[in-house]
Amino acid sequence: MSALVAIEGLRVRHGAQTVLDDVDLRIAKGEIVTVLGPNGSGKTTLMRAILGAVPLAGGRITHAPRLRIGYVPQKLALSPSLPLSVSRFLSLPTRRSVRACRAALAEADVAGLETREIASLSGGQLQRVLLARALLGDPQLLILDEPTTGLDQPGAAEFYRRIETLRAARGCAVLMVSHDLHVVMSASDRVICLNGHICCSGSPQAVASAPEYRALFGTGTGGALALYRHSHDHSHDHGCDHDHGHSDGADPGGGAGHAHGAPARPSAQETRRGVVR
Numbered sequence: 001m002s003a004l005v006a007i008e009g010l011r012v013r014h015g016a017q018t019v020l021d022d023v024d025l026r027i028a029k030g031e032i033v034t035v036l037g038p039n040g041s042g043k044t045t046l047m048r049a050i051l052g053a054v055p056l057a058g059g060r061i062t063h064a065p066r067l068r069i070g071y072v073p074q075k076l077a078l079s080p081s082l083p084l085s086v087s088r089f090l091s092l093p094t095r096r097s098v099r100a101c102r103a104a105l106a107e108a109d110v111a112g113l114e115t116r117e118i119a120s121l122s123g124g125q126l127q128r129v130l131l132a133r134a135l136l137g138d139p140q141l142l143i144l145d146e147p148t149t150g151l152d153q154p155g156a157a158e159f160y161r162r163i164e165t166l167r168a169a170r171g172c173a174v175l176m177v178s179h180d181l182h183v184v185m186s187a188s189d190r191v192i193c194l195n196g197h198i199c200c201s202g203s204p205q206a207v208a209s210a211p212e213y214r215a216l217f218g219t220g221t222g223g224a225l226a227l228y229r230h231s232h233d234h235s236h237d238h239g240c241d242h243d244h245g246h247s248d249g250a251d252p253g254g255g256a257g258h259a260h261g262a263p264a265r266p267s268a269q270e271t272r273r274g275v276v277r
Helices: 045-050 086-090 098-106 123-135 154-171 204-208 213-215 268-273
Strands: 005-014 018-025 034-037 056-061 069-072 141-145 171-179 190-194 198-202
Touching: 005 045, 018 045, 018 198, 034 045, 034 154, 045 141, 045 171, 069 123, 069 198, 086 098, 098 123, 123 141, 123 154, 123 204, 141 154, 154 171, 190 213, 198 204, 198 213
Parallel strands: 034 171, 034 190, 069 141, 141 171
Antiparallel strands: 005 018, 005 056, 190 198
16 A cells, blocks of 8 residues: 655754654554654654654655645643634634534544633643644644643543544544653554664564663553553564564555564664664
């Protein structure tokens, strides 16, 4: 299946500092991909590069023709004194009908908030409103930058369940950035471990046991997968691969994106670059 987004050899610099180097990534229709990494690892920069908001120092990013992207930012910078209702916010910058706004809020599981002031919303409500705003554009790819910042674990788990429901209903792909190890791992079809480059990638279970992942996050996250089991989990073995793009474009419902049976022996180049199978 052709990818919605194909990234090849991506390099991004901030001044003299290289933030991302040699990043290859493909995002296919209908899959949920989560990018994990410590602070300063380039997660948000990767999202901004996909959105075209930062210049590339190398490589290329290819979008599917007329790709519709919905973006949910990490936070919203608005003055608390600004009188702005939810319905008005949803109609900026493109005017939306009352019916469309109500439908989007209901889909984001915050029906009835259209008359509330943005400044009066809780953190969880605001994130759902931001999600509703992204849904109004009927996105084929939904990008979320640390969407559960400030939420407790049950709230984060519920938010990710909502994302899965949206994926199932709309068939859109989802790309999430997070450092929330307690919930997000099992809410994903594929996890990318990023630290300036892609350290390893694969199913949540495979990445959680990868040496590269444990080197970044330690071994104290073993209970993370138990908090919220993703409905995709099954009894097959899943491989954890360095992300070169050739296996990432598969439909998550099919078998091409998963390694079944005996794992392949990594090549010398893959071993050097942190591939785990």
